[in-house]
Amino acid sequence: MVDPSPWPIITAxxxxxxxxxxxxxxxxxxxILLWWGILQTIFTATLWWRDIxxxxxxxxxxxxxxxxxxxxxxxxxxxxxxxxxFGFFWAFFHSSLNPxxxxxxxxxxxxxxxxxxxxxxxxxxxxxxxxxxSVTWAHHSIINNNSNExxxxxxxxxxxGTYFSILQAWEYLDSSFxxxxxxxxxxxxxxxxxxxxxxxxxxxxxxxxxxRLFNNHFSTNHHFGFEAAAWYWHFVDVxxxxxxxxxxxxxx
Numbered sequence: 001m002v003d004p005s006p007w008p009i010i011t012a013x014x015x016x017x018x019x020x021x022x023x024x025x026x027x028x029x030x031x032i033l034l035w036w037g038i039l040q041t042i043f044t045a046t047l048w049w050r051d052i053x054x055x056x057x058x059x060x061x062x063x064x065x066x067x068x069x070x071x072x073x074x075x076x077x078x079x080x081x082x083x084x085x086f087g088f089f090w091a092f093f094h095s096s097l098n099p100x101x102x103x104x105x106x107x108x109x110x111x112x113x114x115x116x117x118x119x120x121x122x123x124x125x126x127x128x129x130x131x132x133x134s135v136t137w138a139h140h141s142i143i144n145n146n147s148n149e150x151x152x153x154x155x156x157x158x159x160x161g162t163y164f165s166i167l168q169a170w171e172y173l174d175s176s177f178x179x180x181x182x183x184x185x186x187x188x189x190x191x192x193x194x195x196x197x198x199x200x201x202x203x204x205x206x207x208x209x210x211x212r213l214f215n216n217h218f219s220t221n222h223h224f225g226f227e228a229a230a231w232y233w234h235f236v237d238v239x240x241x242x243x244x245x246x247x248x249x250x251x252x
Contacts, residue, residue, distance in 0.1 A: 002061045007048035014040040074228045088191040095183045109182045114252035120171045121248040131160035132237040154210045161203035205229035
């Protein structure tokens with residue numbers, strides 16, 4: 001086991017502040033607590049990442065047994081994320097398969113013009129699938145000790161993740177409905193919005209891995225930091241495919 005760390009409990013406390021700030025922003029238009037939570041979360045994450053990089057790269061604390069524990073932890077984390085999104089899909093299908101009279105007994109509800117699945121959503125699908133290919137290319141390049149190709153592939157992945165976020169923001173700004181427009185708007189923006197948040201987090205993970213790659217922190221048999229980020233990114237890809245098929249294509 002590695003040395004005990006204060007950052008998990010501090011990060012949980014900061015996440016509580018961030019969530020409380022979001023609630024106050026939604027209901028009272030009060031943003032100070034929200035920004036405080038964001039800044040504290042970023043500061044804590046930076047220190048946590050610093051300690052992990054020191055443990056694995058310079059102190060040699062990440063032995064095979066420790067890495068095995070980290071693998072199990074990452075897999076359980078991804079499983080919890082699957083359950084998290086399962087709730088959103090449950091809410092969507094519960095409302096769409098049997099729409100009530102209050103929304104016109106139809107889906108999408110009366111008066112809502114759904115986003116076409118063949119415009120920005122289709123482009124975003126191609127972008128994310130391409131990023132899945134490039135992150136796999138980066139992984140194989142690291143395993144084969146090809147540093148230059150790994151840097152190129154991971155840089156491309158970070159660019160595609162950023163491009164996806166820009167396209168999704170454009171889609172939201174161009175949408176004819178909002179999160180307040182019946183159960184359709186609520187389920188659409190909560191599901192796709194949380195996925196967009198996961199894309200941002202995954203892009204940050206990959207960006208940190210890219211910086212570590214430029215600093216020669218990874219070797220052919222010791223690169224779990226990148227591997228965990230790649231697992232997370234593939235999870236984001238798969239969730240998007242379900243979102244595209246169910247919400248954008250079938251749900252429209």
